[in-house]
Amino acid sequence: MTNTRHIRLQGAFNVRDLGGYRTAPSGETPWRTFLRADALHEITAADMATLLELGLSAVIDLRSAAEIERQPSRFAAHDSVSYSQISLFDGLAPVDAFMAGAGGLSLSARYIDAVERCRPALVKVVHAIADAPDGLVLFNCTAGKDRTGIVAALLLSLAGVERDDIAADYALTATIARPLMDRLKLQAMTRGLDEATSGRLLSSEAEAMHQLLAHIDGRYGSFRTYLEESGLAAVIPAVEKRLLKQAGIAS
Numbered sequence: 263m264t265n266t267r268h269i270r271l272q273g274a275f276n277v278r279d280l281g282g283y284r285t286a287p288s289g290e291t292p293w294r295t296f297l298r299a300d301a302l303h304e305i306t307a308a309d310m311a312t313l314l315e316l317g318l319s320a321v322i323d324l325r326s327a328a329e330i331e332r333q334p335s336r337f338a339a340h341d342s343v344s345y346s347q348i349s350l351f352d353g354l355a356p357v358d359a360f361m362a363g364a365g366g367l368s369l370s371a372r373y374i375d376a377v378e379r380c381r382p383a384l385v386k387v388v389h390a391i392a393d394a395p396d397g398l399v400l401f402n403c404t405a406g407k408d409r410t411g412i413v414a415a416l417l418l419s420l421a422g423v424e425r426d427d428i429a430a431d432y433a434l435t436a437t438i439a440r441p442l443m444d445r446l447k448l449q450a451m452t453r454g455l456d457e458a459t460s461g462r463l464l465s466s467e468a469e470a471m472h473q474l475l476a477h478i479d480g481r482y483g484s485f486r487t488y489l490e491e492s493g494l495a496a497v498i499p500a501v502e503k504r505l506l507k508q509a510g511i512a513s
Contacts, residue, residue: 301405322394324409350413414428425472
């Protein structure tokens with residue numbers, strides 16, 4: 263099957279491969295190793311077969327227990343796919359946070375606050391990636407934009423992908439997942455948010471990711487140092503092995 267970034271499914275809109283990004287000094291991230299995605303509760307049997315054909319071995323669901331109760335993942339009890347549920351950054355989903363009175367419309371500020379206050383959950387995610395069975399690892403949230411975007415940025419940063427490419431990957435949601443974002447925008451407006459606010463909270467402008475990456479670099483020097491200071495120094499090599507196994511850097 264040809265390597266393509268966007269995995270087109272009938273029941274999910276924002277399933278994307280992290281392969282093919284240039285890494286320092288001269289490699290690229292491997293295809294069919296990591297997928298980032300939106301929620302998988304509506305995927306069809308054919309969609310599941312497509313993901314299994316790509317080599318899916320593990321799903322890491324970053325949503326809260328309440329989100330999963332409303333929209334259970336189709337892989338939650340699958341015979342051949344490892345499923346982990348790690349509530350990453352409870353309350354991070356921008357619309358939920360705004361409705362709960364968290365205030366502010368800055369996505370970058372929300373992301374920065376999340377990586378600073380929610381390290382234990384992110385540590386669990388990194389462990390789950392390192393311990394996942396051989397094969398393709400998919401991690402998802404509801405829209406595949408915020409929580410998923412932070413984990414994707416972490417992985418791509420570890421691989422040595424340039425900041426502009428990481429931000430561009432984040433921004434792809436705006437074009438690839440337009441039907442999903444329009445649906446979520448309508449739901450937000452139904453809950454009482456005005457159109458402008460809903461659109462801003464569901465945006466994926468590259469600058470929001472640039473600001474998160476600038477914060478990480480300015481405070482820690484890199485995502486690697488952030489993880490090391492979180493007690494993950496011994497785990498990082500296992501994650502890097504997955505990220506670089508086809509780049510001629512690790513085997």
